Amino acid sequence: MKGLNLKEKWSRKARSYNDLSLLAVLGALCGLFCGLIMVLFYAVIYLPARYFIGVDVDAFETLPVEWRVGLSFSACLFLALIFTGLPERLHKVGVPYVVERLNYYNGNLPIWNAVVQFFTAAIGLIGGLSIGKEGPAVHLGATLGGYLARKAKLPQYGVEVLLACGVAGSISAIFQTPLAGVLFAFEVIFLEYRQRYVLPVLLSSVIATLVSHYLIGPLHIFSIDSISSVVLSLDLFLACFALVVFIVLLSALFLHTQKLLWRFSDVSVWIRFSVIAVVTALAAIYLPQTLGSGYGPLTDVLSGEFVVYSLFLLVIVKTLLTSLTVGLGVPGGMIGPTFIIGGLAGAQVAQIFESEFINVALFALLGMAAMMAASFQAPLTALVAIVEMTHSSEAIVPALFVIVLACLLTRVFFHQESVFAERLSYIGMVSSINPFQRYLRQHTVKPVAEDVLLLSAQLPLEQVKGLALSVVDYAVFKHVEKWYLVRRSALLDTLQTLEFGPQPWLVIEGERVLMDLTTALESTPIQLIDEPDSLEAVLSWFQTTGLPEVLVSLPDDCFCLVSRQRLDQFLLEDS
Known part of the structure; x- marks a missing residue:
């Protein structure tokens, strides 16, 4: 009997390792396809702009004013036409939709919703609307992972592993930050860390990053060469505390503006997108740096091209414009814009607190991390993303200070969860299932x-x-x-x-x-x-x-x- 028990235990372990091998192979395949899809997404967005306009798609401030206004109106017109002709079920896209399908439909993401997400997000980004590439990337990667899992006829826990692989792979390919992609999948999508999922998800993330790096080239978001070393001082932490207060207020403004606009989700798409077109056109005329999702404005700040008094206005307009665009239904991401908002806010605080210990580039970095962490309640993702994007670990201690404090104050004083969780809660859904259901799904x-x-x-x-x-x-x-x-x-x-x-x-x-x-x-x-x-x-x-x-x-x-x-x-x- 002992021999039989040992044989049974060995067989059970062998099956579990065989499952892990299969998930690792599928995770690697998912990472490969995620990298290729994100490269295609980049090509669809950037190549037409470079061919027809002669500049990068994010450099809207270099275009004549009539081009900027025309692009924003054209994008909203095309999007309104598309959503008018599509059935209602295809209107659902983005990160909240991914979480909804994970919790309520076992991770089954329809292909056609992803197709709609791909092209509508590309139109919005080309038109200069204030959205990001990351939300669409998550939807595309999650759909790909779910599709591979269904084709492989995996059980539910396998579907969730492949879905996490797709999310991590897409974020990694967009930012070329493999570890941040993994943490994003766990912190934002699953809202918990899962050790049994880690190896396939890491593999997917690394392969997607390699594909992106090989086909697109290295992505240098902005240079932080001026950060040589960080001296921890009282002045530094006082300025960090001021930055945290500013970021918490901005994240509250970012969310509550969207909450006000969610009430109009049943209004005609023509009315909603017309409002977006008019407001974006005004921004295109008077403050074109708020257009798009690029890091151009932040680069300009670090190079000294913006004067001090314009930064605060730029931060507020960018926050409200992004909230308006996403809140009224344009299918875009929010991570990129929150990085810009946080970075500009950090630069503004650094310019107010003039001190030898306070560096503008450092505070731009801290603002980016704090704004992402507060808006999406993803502290580790924000920290690791900043470290990976800048290839520097100098700012870890002050970054941890602003991230933790920003998340804490956002929850305690504003009772604010992640923007995605708040959106699901608004429509009567939960962002995470109860532990009993989760346990059942894992077996x-x-x-x-x-x-x-x-x-x-x-x-x-x-x-x-x-x-x-x-x-x-x-x-x-x-x-x-x-x-x-x-x-x-x-x-x-x-x-x-x-x-x-x-x-x-x-x-x-x-x-x-x-x-x-x-x-x-x-x-x-x-x-x-x-x-x-x-x-x-x-x-x-x-x-x-x-x-x-x-x-x-x-x-x-x-x-x-x-x-x-x-x-x-x-x-x-x-x-």
Whole structure:
């Protein structure tokens, strides 16, 4: 028996490592495709602008004013036409939609919604609307991961692993920050860290970064050469505290402006997008640095091209313009704009606190980290993203100070969750499922499955006698398109009745003597279902039907028995 137990344990571990190998291969494939899709996304956005306009798509301030206004109106017109012609179900895109499909639809993301996300986001970015590339990237990567999982017929936990691979891969390819991509998937999408998912997700993230780096080249967001060393002083932390207060107020303004605008989601898309077009056109005329999602304005600040008094106005206008654009339904991201807002806010604070210990580039960096952390409640993602984008660890201590304090004050004083979580809450959905559901989703039927013997409805007596050597308790047979469950011990007991003479269940076929299972003993009809994705689906089936047991069809024409009693015992033991 000890040998059997050791063999069973080894087989179970072998299966788990085989699962990990499969997930690693699929994760690598997901990372490859995520990198390629993000490169295509870049090409669709940047190449037309460079060809027709002759400048980068984010350098809108270099264009004549009529071009800036014309692009913004054209983008809103095209987007209104597209959404008017599309069915309502295809209007849902972005990070909140990914979380919704993960929590309520087992991670099943429709392909056509991703196609809509790809082209509508590209139109908005080319038109200079104040949105980012990151939200669309997350949607595209998550859809790709979910698609690969469905094609591979993975169980629910495998779907979630591949979805995390897609999210991490897309963020990594957009920013070329592999570790921040992994943390973003866990902090923002799943709202928890999952150790069993880490290896495939890391692999996907690294491969996506390599693909992006090879095809696009290194992405230098902005230079921080002027940060040689950070001297921790009282003046520095006083300025950091002032920055935190500024960032917390900005993040509150960023969210609550959107909340006000969510009320108008049922208003005609023509009215909403017309408002966006007019406001964006005004910004294009008077403050073109607020257009797009690029880091041009922040680079200009660090190079000294902006005067001090214009920074505060730029920060407020950028915050309100992005909130207006996203809040009224343009399908774009928010991470890039929050980086710009935070960086400009940090530069403004640095210019106010003139000191030898306070560097403009350093505070731009701190503002970026604090604004992202406060807006999305993703402290580690913000910290690691900044370190990876700047290739510098000089600012870790003050960055941790502003990140933690910004997140804390945002939660305590404004009771504010992530922007994505707030959006889901506004429409009556939760951003994370309860731990019990999560636990059920992480398990397949294997822990609660019992082996069954597959028998013919008429069984040779020699085979019935051979059942005495089996250790399997149950057997099933099919009769008139229905499945029946019998106990092995009951079959053996029925066989013993031959001692009292011929039985009515005996069937003679030539030289063979058979037992007719349909008349030999009482058998219980049992329903047959395909293998569920997770124990959550099994529990839901039992609750819906009220039946005590079910026959599950496994790959390779195998079957197993799952009972409600066995499921309850498993849950009680693991609780």
